[in-house]
Amino acid sequence: MTVAEKIRTIAADARQASFAVAKLSSNVKNELLMDMAMALINNAPHIIEENRKDLAAGEKRGLSGAMLDRLMLDEARIKGMADAIREVAALPDPVGEVTGMWKRPNDLMVGKMRIPLGVIGIIYESRPNVTSDAAALCLKSGNAVVLRGGSEAIYSNVAIARFLKEELAKRDLPDAAISLIPFVEREGVTEMLKQEAFIDVIIPRGGESLIRFVVEHSKIPVIKHYKGVCHIFVDASADFEMARDIIINAKTQRPGVCNALETLLIHRDIAETFVPFIYTALTALDVELRGDEAFRQFAPEAKVATEEDWHAEYLELILSAGVVDDLDGAIDHINRYSSLHTESIITKDYANSQRFIREVNSGVVMVNASTRFSDGNQLGLGAEIGISTTKLHSFGPMGLTDLTTTKFIVYGDGQVRP
Amino acid sequence: MTVAEKIRTIAADARQASFAVAKLSSNVKNELLMDMAMALINNAPHIIEENRKDLAAGEKRGLSGAMLDRLMLDEARIKGMADAIREVAALPDPVGEVTGMWKRPNDLMVGKMRIPLGVIGIIYESRPNVTSDAAALCLKSGNAVVLRGGSEAIYSNVAIARFLKEELAKRDLPDAAISLIPFVEREGVTEMLKQEAFIDVIIPRGGESLIRFVVEHSKIPVIKHYKGVCHIFVDASADFEMARDIIINAKTQRPGVCNALETLLIHRDIAETFVPFIYTALTALDVELRGDEAFRQFAPEAKVATEEDWHAEYLELILSAGVVDDLDGAIDHINRYSSLHTESIITKDYANSQRFIREVNSGVVMVNASTRFSDGNQLGLGAEIGISTTKLHSFGPMGLTDLTTTKFIVYGDGQVRP
Numbered sequence: 001m002t003v004a005e006k007i008r009t010i011a012a013d014a015r016q017a018s019f020a021v022a023k024l025s026s027n028v029k030n031e032l033l034m035d036m037a038m039a040l041i042n043n044a045p046h047i048i049e050e051n052r053k054d055l056a057a058g059e060k061r062g063l064s065g066a067m068l069d070r071l072m073l074d075e076a077r078i079k080g081m082a083d084a085i086r087e088v089a090a091l092p093d094p095v096g097e098v099t100g101m102w103k104r105p106n107d108l109m110v111g112k113m114r115i116p117l118g119v120i121g122i123i124y125e126s127r128p129n130v131t132s133d134a135a136a137l138c139l140k141s142g143n144a145v146v147l148r149g150g151s152e153a154i155y156s157n158v159a160i161a162r163f164l165k166e167e168l169a170k171r172d173l174p175d176a177a178i179s180l181i182p183f184v185e186r187e188g189v190t191e192m193l194k195q196e197a198f199i200d201v202i203i204p205r206g207g208e209s210l211i212r213f214v215v216e217h218s219k220i221p222v223i224k225h226y227k228g229v230c231h232i233f234v235d236a237s238a239d240f241e242m243a244r245d246i247i248i249n250a251k252t253q254r255p256g257v258c259n260a261l262e263t264l265l266i267h268r269d270i271a272e273t274f275v276p277f278i279y280t281a282l283t284a285l286d287v288e289l290r291g292d293e294a295f296r297q298f299a300p301e302a303k304v305a306t307e308e309d310w311h312a313e314y315l316e317l318i319l320s321a322g323v324v325d326d327l328d329g330a331i332d333h334i335n336r337y338s339s340l341h342t343e344s345i346i347t348k349d350y351a352n353s354q355r356f357i358r359e360v361n362s363g364v365v366m367v368n369a370s371t372r373f374s375d376g377n378q379l380g381l382g383a384e385i386g387i388s389t390t391k392l393h394s395f396g397p398m399g400l401t402d403l404t405t406t407k408f409i410v411y412g413d414g415q416v417r418p
Numbered sequence: 419m420t421v422a423e424k425i426r427t428i429a430a431d432a433r434q435a436s437f438a439v440a441k442l443s444s445n446v447k448n449e450l451l452m453d454m455a456m457a458l459i460n461n462a463p464h465i466i467e468e469n470r471k472d473l474a475a476g477e478k479r480g481l482s483g484a485m486l487d488r489l490m491l492d493e494a495r496i497k498g499m500a501d502a503i504r505e506v507a508a509l510p511d512p513v514g515e516v517t518g519m520w521k522r523p524n525d526l527m528v529g530k531m532r533i534p535l536g537v538i539g540i541i542y543e544s545r546p547n548v549t550s551d552a553a554a555l556c557l558k559s560g561n562a563v564v565l566r567g568g569s570e571a572i573y574s575n576v577a578i579a580r581f582l583k584e585e586l587a588k589r590d591l592p593d594a595a596i597s598l599i600p601f602v603e604r605e606g607v608t609e610m611l612k613q614e615a616f617i618d619v620i621i622p623r624g625g626e627s628l629i630r631f632v633v634e635h636s637k638i639p640v641i642k643h644y645k646g647v648c649h650i651f652v653d654a655s656a657d658f659e660m661a662r663d664i665i666i667n668a669k670t671q672r673p674g675v676c677n678a679l680e681t682l683l684i685h686r687d688i689a690e691t692f693v694p695f696i697y698t699a700l701t702a703l704d705v706e707l708r709g710d711e712a713f714r715q716f717a718p719e720a721k722v723a724t725e726e727d728w729h730a731e732y733l734e735l736i737l738s739a740g741v742v743d744d745l746d747g748a749i750d751h752i753n754r755y756s757s758l759h760t761e762s763i764i765t766k767d768y769a770n771s772q773r774f775i776r777e778v779n780s781g782v783v784m785v786n787a788s789t790r791f792s793d794g795n796q797l798g799l800g801a802e803i804g805i806s807t808t809k810l811h812s813f814g815p816m817g818l819t820d821l822t823t824t825k826f827i828v829y830g831d832g833q834v835r836p
Contacts, residue, residue, distance in 0.1 A: 022777075096776065108791060110798055115809075117810070201810055221808075221810045239832075246834055249835055250834075253834070335437060353829075357531070357827050358531075359440075361440065361533050361536075361825060364826040365825055365826070365827055365828070366828040366829075367828070368831050368832055368833075369829075369834075370833060372835040373526060373828065374826075378522075379522070379826060379828070390618075390639075391533075391536060392535070392810070393810045393811040395825055396826045405809040405812075405813045407782065408781060408783070408792075410762075410783070410784040410785070411775075411784075411786075412784060412785060412787030412788075413786050414664065415664075415786075415787045415791065416663055416664055416668075416790070417667055417790040417791055417796070
């Protein structure tokens with residue numbers, strides 16, 4: 001079989017398996033997940049052995065220490081993967097939920113019921129835990145999944161998927177419900193992206209270049225986020241200490257992630273006092289500031305921000321900073337440069353907090369809180385399957401519910417249309 | 419300017435205008451819609467004059483009588499368009515609705531708020547009323563719209579759009595919020611489908627070939643339905659009279675629409691009596707039946723159904739009919755041939771009704787009701803913007819809410835992530 005034929009077969013089998021998974025009761029799904037968690041722990045030695053092959057190949061290929069660390073599995077990490085599966089088992093099952101029901105004038109009862117999407121395609125890089133995390137979330141939401149991990153983790157991913165599949169087979173369920181593409185040719189990805197007859201949605205997890213590649217080549221809808229250029233606006237009425245603590249947390253607590261702060265906007269009325277205050281606090285923590293002219297008036301040692309800086313997702317200890325005339329100026333700046341990820345206002349002013357919430361249309365909009373809370377777990381969705389910065393289907397951090405859709409259900413007693 | 423430049427400018431202006439429309443209060447939007455309805459009525463003579471140009475060109479091009487009738491506007495039809503706008507004004511405004519709010523352990527209040535999608539692109543054929551219908555729904559849901567109607571209705575569409583835009587301008591709102599592509603080059607469509615930076619979603623309204631063209635060429639997500647192959651399954655326990663009345667209604671009340679019945683499935687246990695019963699009733703109404711072998715055993719005069727018939731959306735008085743062993747057989751047939759539009763079971767059996775509702779995952783699933791109710795208005799959504807037979811974002815008939823998404827809103831009082 002060619003790569004194209006193999007991929008088509010995998011996708012078609014996953015579609016067929018999806019019908020069986022969609023019908024499973026919550027109890028059966030939860031028992032399956034608990035057994036899968038146990039299977040990973042029981043088979044940790046074998047998974048670690050396979051992982052060693054990936055590590056050896058990675059060293060040979062000259063992967064960085066950080067990359068190798070991300071790839072590495074040991075008993076503790078496998079226990080972490082098992083715990084994550086158990087957490088998914090503990091989440092409420094979205095499938096079958098009736099989100100509303102109403103009566104029509106002709107006595108038809110019309111409602112909407114949550115159902116699985118069908119088959120989810122996940123394309124991801126390096127970390128092997130994504131294999132079990134994504135499989136668990138897809139199973140719990142009644143979907144089949146086609147997983148395509150990075151070539152650098154192929155032995156680990158195949159081993160993990162094998163033990164998950166075995167639990168399906170033990171219960172006479174089609175193990176194609178958890179499918180992993182077991183070879184590394186790049187062609188596998190492009191062929192996978194053509195299976196619109198069998199795969200309902202693609203969720204890429206990885207860097208911007210992976211995501212752009214997937215969007216460019218996919219015939220299947222893609223739920224994506226390219227980057228997070230998160231803003232904090234310090235309003236004229238802000239409590240300085242609260243603003244400082246939130247800004248420091250948002251910028252420095254974990255600078256390498258998409259919900260870290262990248263641009264700071266400051267109300268002109270407080271610039272004279274707040275700019276030196278925050279400049280001192282941030283530089284003490286080794287944050288490099290790049291300011292506009294007005295910012296540098298009160299912090300002359302700051303570097304100069306160029307147009308590029310307002311678009312930048314630094315992912316390191318650099319922060320662009322500008323002074324705006326008022327709330328409208330802040331909203332205009334955000335509308336212009338936002339990646340639609342997360343923005344926060346620091347204010348004591350009721351009306352401004354309400355306007356910011358209403359008028360800033362990013363996936364997550366906050367008042368007096370750190371952008372670092374923009375995460376499915378932190379917002380209370382349970383485990384996160386991804387994050388969307390486009391508005392169709394899902395917007396913002398995505399949990400189990402985002403792997404479902406709703407159908408209309410109609411209960412009649414013989415109604416016909418006049 | 420080239421066509422590409424013109425389209426880009428139109429789309430970019432619509433994006434800019436969308437920020438203003440997103441902020442409008444429900445009151446202002448409703449007043450605008452009422453004024454737009456009045457403007458169409460007041461300017462009916464001019465619209466009719468422009469419509470005459472389309473009709474004259476259509477006759478010259480040899481359009482069929484049915485096509486010309488669909489194109490034709492008179493005072494009554496313009497009043498109908500105005501009434502439709504007023505109905506949209508009367509619908510509840512989805513924007514700003516908070517669909518849920520919860521408290522996190524750290525006292526963050528997290529909720530989801532409905533917001534507009536941004537810019538909606540509508541690509542449609544012949545009927546000029548789509549211009550005002552779609553514009554009204556997009557405006558009410560806080561979106562800007564880019565309309566691209568058929569070349570055969572260009573004069574009518576430009577005239578209608580002009581009077582809608584004038585009402586925006588009168589209130590100092592950017593009239594690009596309702597944009598109509600004012601020229602007929604086919605290139606306009608393909609260029610429009612490239613404006614993913616400015617248009618958030620494309621909704622094509624028209625025949626299957628238009629929709630396939632749009633899907634093939636679009637870089638923007640498309641909400642689509644190709645066709646409706648609706649099924650009715652007559653269970654062993656069905657009331658024969660109820661089944662007959664529903665089948666007749668579903669097949670003959672308006673055969674040319676996507677929610678009309680196309681395939682009838684009958685439980686084997688009642689085939690001997692029900693098949694002749696329904697065959698007589700349907701042929702008396704000039705419905706041609708194409709049956710499988712078991713069906714033709716009890717209705718030998720029925721034509722033979724081929725594999726093609728199970729895929730067919732006839733849109734006329736033809737019905738494919740098959741006998742299945744049981745509910746599982748019916749569900750298997752539907753899973754295999756369904757267009758994911760609408761399916762109905764006729765039954766007195768509680769357990770079978772519940773299984774059918776749960777296990778058939780089409781956009782609309784019914785018990786003891788005619789498939790002809792599968793329509794936004796009939797299901798209680800108010801006016802319908804389209805229908806989706808793919809599961810992402812929307813599934814089934816789409817109303818105002820489907821032109822929105824939700825963002826997360828977070829109210830804090832200084833929380834930082836530990």
